[in-house]
Amino acid sequence: MLADNWHATERAQLDALAARGARVETADIRSAEDLDRLLADRPARVYLLAAQASRPLSERDPDYTEETNVTGARRVAERVAAAGGPPLVYASSLHVYGSELRGEIRADHPYGAQGDLAHLSKVYAEQCLAIYARRHGFDLALLRLGIVYGPSAVEHDRPESQTVVDKFRRLAVAGEELTLDDGGRATIGVVHVDDVARILLDAPAEAGVAAANVAAEAVTVADVAALARGHQPSGGAAFSFASPYTYRHRLAGYLRR
Secondary structure, eight states, X not given: OEEEOOSXXXXXXXXXXXXXXXXXXXXOTTOHHHHHHHHTTOOXXXXXXXXXXXXXXXXXXXXXXXXXXXXXXXXXXXXXXXXXXXXXXXXXXXXXXXXXXXXXXXXXSOOOOOSSHXXXXXXXXXXXXXXXHHHHTOOEEEEEEOEEESOOSOOOOSGGGSOHHHHHHHHHHTTXXXXXXXXXXXXXXXXXXXXXXXXXXXOOOSSSEEEEXXXXXXXXXXXXXXXXXXXXXXXXXXXXXXXXSOOSOOHHHHXXX
């Protein structure tokens, strides 16, 4: 079963999945009644991917961002606990570590300073979900995703909702300029959507509360731009992410197609 409030996604984008047998529901994690309705079927596992993830949108609509990412996460934790505690998998972000990083970043690295409400809310959600998981005894996997790229059933057309990888790929194909903030020196973790889906479906891999990084590689934004243009990247990522998973997709292969 898949559920969405259709704030950033069009219902018709899931028609192909529904035609293949997926049950698609309209629901909002800000509503306890909606959550109780979804959980009434006693799912074997709950995936919390619902979020307002865009930095620009968080600045334009901070109330919706906080209501969804903060209050919504707490309501999911409450209703999962009330439903008997099916395992919960939360799609968090590598941004919880902040930006001033060096070396190999492991899952036990402390939280870092945040620059926008969308990513700040991930820190709150992780801690809130962990409180409820420990208090009520359900398993919780906190999967800190890198920037997800690649074709999927649901893709966003709005520029503020597109990740830098797919945005640069589309701009390069169209022959348009790729704008690099600060020369593209920022380091990011990236992961293909197929790898993310496989890892999510296998989680939680252990009992209790556990966190893990989901990033196949760390690159600079300038490297992403170079690969999108068909050039050789210069490298120079300031840090990397330790991850317990194996990955089948690499950025170079995707951008050079």
